[in-house]
Amino acid sequence: MADTNTTKKTTRSKKSTANDALKAALESIPVGMQPVSALIRSPLNVRTTAYAQKSIEGLAATILSVGVLQNLVVHALPDDLYGVAAGGRRLAALNHLLETNAIEPSYAVPVKVVPEELAVAASMIENDMRVDMHPAEQLAGFRTLAGEGKTPAQIGDLLGYPARHVNRLLKLATLAPALLEALAKDEISVEQCQALTLTDDHERQLQVWTTAKQGMFHSTLSADYLKRQIINNDIAVSDPVFRFVGQEAYLAAGGSLKQDLFSAEDEIFADRLLTEKLLQEKLQDEAQHIQDIEGWAWSEARLSPVRHYGDDAKKYQLCWPEPAYTIDERAKINELQDMVEASATYDDENELQQRIDDMEYKAIARQVTPEYVASHGVFVSFEDGELNVQRGVLLRTEEDIQAIEVAEAARVMSYRREPEPVDDISLPLLTKMSSERTLAVQAALMQQPGNAVAMLAWTLCQDVFGRQEYNNPMTVRLTCNHHSLSQNAPTGTQGKAWLALMAEKERLAGELPTGWQSDMTTFFTLPGELVTALLAFCAACAIDGVQTRESGHTSRSRLSTLESATGFHLRDWWQPTGENFFGLLTKTQIAAALTDAGLNDAARDTEKLKRADAAARAEREMADNRWVPDWLRSPDVTTDTSDNTTTQQAA
Incomplete structure (x- = not known):
């Protein structure tokens, strides 16, 4: 074995x-x-x-x-x-x-x-x-020490980081200042920054980052994608972008062409960076030309068009007017649309639709007055291989932008959870104690079969009512995490809750009929009391209240409502000792626990003790009260630490 x-x-x-x-x-x-x-x-x-x-x-x-x-x-x-x-x-x-x-x-x-x-x-x-x-904080510290003449290896030895990690972060110092600022604000990731450092050209870094963001609004902007944009400087002459720029303009700007003999049809390539630069210049020329001819107040150009969402929505407002028809025009359009429906050929349909389009153009043109043109702008971009012109774009005022940013910040804050005291508890201790708490809730619920079966029914109803029924046999499944819970809970397999659960499991196993696992019909004749007990035990074993932590925030316990409804108190099942709790805390946390329990003299004494002695002192002091950390009890339970009584307030 x-x-x-x-x-x-x-x-x-x-x-x-x-x-x-x-x-x-x-x-x-x-x-x-x-x-x-x-x-x-x-x-x-x-x-x-x-x-x-x-x-x-x-x-x-x-x-x-x-x-x-x-x-x-x-x-x-x-x-x-x-x-x-x-x-x-x-x-x-x-x-x-x-x-x-x-x-x-x-x-x-x-x-x-x-x-x-x-x-x-x-x-x-x-x-x-x-x-x-935060990586930006690490970078600041590394740069300070590097400025004092320390090598990456020396910095790593001093602070406990691999030299490779120090080297990688110091490489980020070659980023454009605007990108470093974005890193500090979590607007760009470390991996994305590392991809951009493949070039030391700040202008190139910013161009790749800005263009990639504009072109991938709905997609995840991967570091690999940025890397390809930095490294891949070639563009095929068959690409719509190059065709729009024109080979003559490209060669006149000093560009050169190269042929890939290993590609399909010996494709010819040009320099992507120069091509995109010429594209930007041509778009700007087009925008200025339209502004001069049509009299718009301003013009701008970039690779992607103005969107009505994201950062564009803060700066620009798309204001191209809707057609304003006269009564006669509306009647005529309705007549033409009826004729389109009744048309016998595509030529007839196209001719009628053209007349409708002409009327729409005139209805819009009437609203594009000299005053309108003088207060709006034109935006030129390149989309789907073609020149894209957006007229009637309004630049928002600084006041408008600030109001939008304030509203957006308020919306973000409404979803953001502020750090809580439980976030200061180490993740290993959180896992241990929420496992201990889960076992205790399971044992308590097991002793209330009516509530346990009701809980099971409630859970099953969520998957049944309001959904389409199928002819498949029942597919209910539950997950029993007893192995991991007993491994993580500080009391392990010696805790009161675990022993109670295993005793009931052994009792029920002895009541099961022979061959029950292979013959479901053996359960059809079981006494109702036994079926209820089995359901209650299984439902209790399905309870999962182990908490996790992501991005520094602790998941809320799923046990609080159930605890309140069943009159649960953790101290009925678990006694804090130096070994299973206090010894897992720092001296500061031990003192805080004693203070929370109203034992101020004992809290002050811990300052003079070693941590093990402080834990032992806390075990003795807490032996005769009902204290439980606030992060291990439901919010509506208050503990009177002077004796063994517990008060449960109305939720």
């Missing part, structure tokens, strides 16, 4: 080694005290994204209760000030307390004063440990 035991890796990551190196350097520097009024955000701090307000307020409450448990890393600045390079969230919390008059400007804060070089490294490592740094 194969050995199924796995050996845990003991090799430490390069980043962990770098953290240890920085830690060793910091340990040699003594801790000093500085008033909070002397601390400001360091210009060397690589973090550019803001902290969540709830996170700041929560940390501020902990600091007010137990003080600053971990020193800040600072470097000296002029005017007796100190820049905080590591500890930005603590500084934000302290400033919050200062602004709310909870502390005085003289409030002493523990700090370690380090040289600037160490400050940059401390800032990058701290920010990267807490949340993956």
